[in-house]
Amino acid sequence: MFQSTLVAGRHSAERGTILPRMITPLEGEVSKQNRSSTKAFRAWFVTGTDTGVGKTFATCVLIHAARAQGFAALGMKPVAAGAEQTGGERLNEDTLRLRAAGSFDPGPELITPYCLRTPASPHIAAEKESVRIEPQGIRQAFDALQQRCERLFVEGVGGLLAPLGERIDASSIARELGLPVILVTGLRLGCINHTLLTAEAIAARGLYLAGWIANALGPEMPHQRQNIDALRQRIDAPLLGTLPHTPGTAPAALAHFISLPS
Numbered sequence: 458m459f460q461s462t463l464v465a466g467r468h469s470a471e472r473g474t475i476l477p478r479m480i481t482p483l484e485g486e487v488s489k490q491n492r493s494s495t496k497a498f499r500a501w502f503v504t505g506t507d508t509g510v511g512k513t514f515a516t517c518v519l520i521h522a523a524r525a526q527g528f529a530a531l532g533m534k535p536v537a538a539g540a541e542q543t544g545g546e547r548l549n550e551d552t553l554r555l556r557a558a559g560s561f562d563p564g565p566e567l568i569t570p571y572c573l574r575t576p577a578s579p580h581i582a583a584e585k586e587s588v589r590i591e592p593q594g595i596r597q598a599f600d601a602l603q604q605r606c607e608r609l610f611v612e613g614v615g616g617l618l619a620p621l622g623e624r625i626d627a628s629s630i631a632r633e634l635g636l637p638v639i640l641v642t643g644l645r646l647g648c649i650n651h652t653l654l655t656a657e658a659i660a661a662r663g664l665y666l667a668g669w670i671a672n673a674l675g676p677e678m679p680h681q682r683q684n685i686d687a688l689r690q691r692i693d694a695p696l697l698g699t700l701p702h703t704p705g706t707a708p709a710a711l712a713h714f715i716s717l718p719s
């Protein structure tokens with residue numbers, strides 16, 4: 458058995474265990490003792506109907522919606538495949554976007570404990586880089602973030618069943634962390650089928666669908682309202698909001714389009 462060693466958000470070739478970052482108080486953080494019961498920690502797993510359907514886009518908006526309600530909120534992308542190596546740092550675009558959206562920056566290695574360079578399915582990238590993705594490694598980073606925020610949104614990778622290794626896939630993250638799921642539907646032809654299949658797979662794995670978000674991937678999807686209506690009739694979970702196609706708009710400006718799950 459082997460694990461990767463994580464140093465400043467990158468995997469070294471050396472085999473070992475994940476090194477937890479030193480945790481120091483940062484601006485905007487809250488201590489658990491100071492939380493009122495309404496501010497008790499809550500977290501969700503954000504999945505999507507596919508890769509590129511707006512999971513990060515929607516997660517950033519969710520973070521800002523939570524921040525607008527006064528919560529210390531963060532995003533996490535525990536497994537990322539596709540990263541630039543600049544000097545000592547390995548940087549993934551989603552990690553950067555989630556870092557920018559959060560109430561404070563806990564550092565890339567807690568947001569993304571498994572940052573792979575290869576832009577491929579995570580199980581392929583991990584094998585190529587001799588990394589074994591362990592749910593326990595994700596749990597360690599999640600637990601550290603849990604100490605430091607009130608609302609945490611954990612973005613999956615690819616679709617719900619994207620493989621992370623021989624026996625685990627993206628849904629294993631939600632199971633390991635015991636998280637309710639928010640499903641992002643990329644509004645395009647075929648999205649009704651993809652959304653319903655994903656909702657079924659969520660239920661089949663014993664996970665709870667807390668809500669779904671309709672995300673406009675283009676300026677105008679023909680029959681958008683009818684597509685959303687068809688899904689509302691068939692999904693036993695609330696529509697948390699419809700995000701318009703707004704390239705270049707800061708996610709904070711879209712927070713009012715989303716309701717957080719109750």
Ligand SMILES: Nc1ncnc2c1ncn2[C@@H]1O[C@H](COP(=O)(O)OP(=O)(O)OP(=O)(O)O)[C@@H](O)[C@H]1O
Pocket residue numbers: 505507508509510511512513514515551614615672673674700701702703704705
């Ligand atoms: N509503 C929207 N308005 C404008 N641009 C959007 C919208 N939704 C997504 N995009 C853009 O589409 C691209 C894909 O979205 P995003 O990166 O959020 O998808 P993803 O599901 O997180 O992908 P991945 O599987 O790679 O993590 C990004 O460039 C994003 O900014």
Ligand SMILES: [Mg+2]
Pocket residue numbers: 512513514551612
């Ligand atoms: Mg993403």
